[in-house]
Amino acid sequence: MLEDAGGHVRDADDDQMRLECGVFGAWNVAESSAITALGLHALQHRGQEACGIASFDGQLFHTERHMGHVGEAFSGTDLVHRLPGRYAIGHTRYATSGASVIRNVQPMFADLEASGIAIAHNGNLTNFRALHTQLVAEGSIFQSTSDSEVILHLVARSRKGSMEARFIDALSRIEGGYALLALTNECLIGARDPLGIRPLVLGELDDAYVLASETCALEMIGARFVRDIEHGEVVVISGKRTLRSSRPFPAARARPCLFEYVYFSRPDSVVNGRSVYDVRKRMGACLAQETGVDADVVVPVPDSGVPAALGFAQASGIPYELGIIRSHYMGRTFIQPTQGVRELGVRMKHSPNRQVLEGKRVVLIDDSIVRGTTSRKIVRMVREAGAREIHFRSASPPIKWPDFYGIDMPDRDKLLAARKTLAEMQEILEVDSLGFLSVDGLYHAMDAGPRDPVHPQFTDHYFTGEYPTRLLDREIAEGRNDPVERQLSLLVTA
Known part of the structure; x- marks a missing residue:
């Protein structure tokens, strides 16, 4: 077992990145808890370990939090009786084994x-531990290890008058990437971090408003997309249909997360005005232009590599085929008791289509390479199915730096591209050639032109090492933060 950049424990063979969660909120909607459950179902890809819903019936709050999938937790005709009211927010969460406990499941209520x-x-x-330490020293009692609970304490301790003002006061203390929803007895509040790292959208359902992490959740409930919540924006929905917007903090340049397009968002979502599916196809086309190779067939690693493989095939003229078939019925709790069984685990998720692969020169397309453990297993599987050559292509640049804004990613010494040269990675993955999309190629796929080295248009630190905010907790852990400066930073409040 290994510990990742977030302090979580993860299996050494786990080569999958995960986003921490997705959020959904509905204001003045009939059967709001059922609508919220449907919205969370559409956001299930953003978190598959736990989920929760909090509703307000005009007098009382009602909450349910569960481990497991949304469909398991919030099925049944009695849902609207268990969680009554026209106002609700919900959350779906991923947590590694070290933090997968019910006390960390959201929404959190106070x-x-x-x-x-x-x-x-x-x-x-990114300043969770610093704030947590200060709050505990001042008498706060925490019930979880989640950074979300810090926000609750900051709201509770604020001396501002209205709940909205107290929420904004809390926002002034936090740093990092976030999309936040807060439900009170008077309003639904939505907020996005000053750089817009994490996404949040506004929708309209009949005469009511909804907020969600992605547009696919709006499609699920039949809502109309209104607009993205802007970076640094706070929206307050109240009454029957009143919506107010404010920008309470100094203006900053937007820098949305590129991995929303590379991997996390659903292909049918539109994020910050860009179709995720179209961006991924363009990534594949740019990849073909930069790393073209003579081959017989283009094969995606399903499902995340499919759009990029389509783009690669169309740009290169090489036929596209489903050479790997993914099983969608793999259990989440399958036990792998021995290393021998563990080595076969990849075949539970991916199976080779021998008729497509045998005797062929294969271009294998995946969205990214993290540790390389899963990629090597897939390569071996394709080779055993008879592929004559395997040319592995990554539709994103080499991942060389960890993330601290909501992506569960290994520390730098566990990232393959941070430790090895291209030739060494090619040898480790046992492929005939290896290629990555360049950073400028990814920016081109985003229709953003070349990357501005002074003011990058996106959050791209996992490729470049240039983090968009300070990392206070990391600085403290590494002894790079002066105690006086740290104390002053914690006291910069209203």
Whole structure:
């Protein structure tokens, strides 16, 4: 077992990146908990370990939090009786084994003197440990190890008058990437971090408003997309249909997360005005232009490599085929008791289509390479199915740096591209050639032109090492933060 950049424990053979969560909120919607459950179902890809819903019926708050999938937790005709009301927020979460406990599941709820408040949070706070240490020293008692609970404490301790003002006061203390929803007895609040690292969208359902991490959740419930919540924006929905917007913090350049397009968002979502599916196809086309090779067939690693493989095939003229078939019925809790069985585990998820692969020169397309463990297993499987040559292509640049904004990613010494040269990686993966999309190629696929080295248009630190915010907790852990400066940073509040 290994510990990742977020302090979680993960299996050494686990080569999959995960996003921490997805959020959904509905205001003044009939059967809001059922609508929220449907929205969370569409966001299941953003978190598959746990889920929760908090509703308000006009007098009382009701909450349910469960381990497992949305369909398992919130099925049944009694859902609207268990969670009544026209107001609700929900959350679907991924947690590694070290943090997969019910006390960390959201939404988190607290009774304050003026109102109850439930919070759902997508992303990570990069000053969580610093704030947690200060709050505990001042008498706060925490019930979880989630950074979301810090926000609740900051709201509770704020001396501002209204709940909205207290929420904004709390936002002024936190750093990192986030999309936040808060439900009170008077309003639904949505907020996006000042750089827009994590996504949040506004939709309209009949005469009501909904908020969600992705547009695919709006499609699921039949809502109309209105617009993206802007970076640094706070929206407050109240009454029957009142929506107010504010930008309470100094203006900053937007830098949305590129991995929303590379991997995390659903292909049918539109994120920050860009179709995820179209971007991924263009990534494949750019990859073909940069790393073209003579081959017989282009094969995606399903499902995330499919759009890029289509783009690669169309740009190169090489036929596209499904040479790997993915099983969608693999159990989440399958036990792998021995190394021998563990080595066969990849075949539970991916099976070779021998008729497509045998005797062929194969271009194998995946969205990215993290540790390389799963990629090597897939290569061996394709080779055993008779492929004559295997040319592995990654539709993203080499991942060389960890993330601290909501992506569960290994530390740098566990990232293959951070430790090895291209030739060494090619040998480790046992492929005939290896190629990656360049950073400029990815920017071109985003229709953003070349990367601006002074003011990058996106959050791209996992490729470049240039983090968009300071990493206070990391600085403290590494002894790079002066105690006086740290204390001053914690006291910069209203």
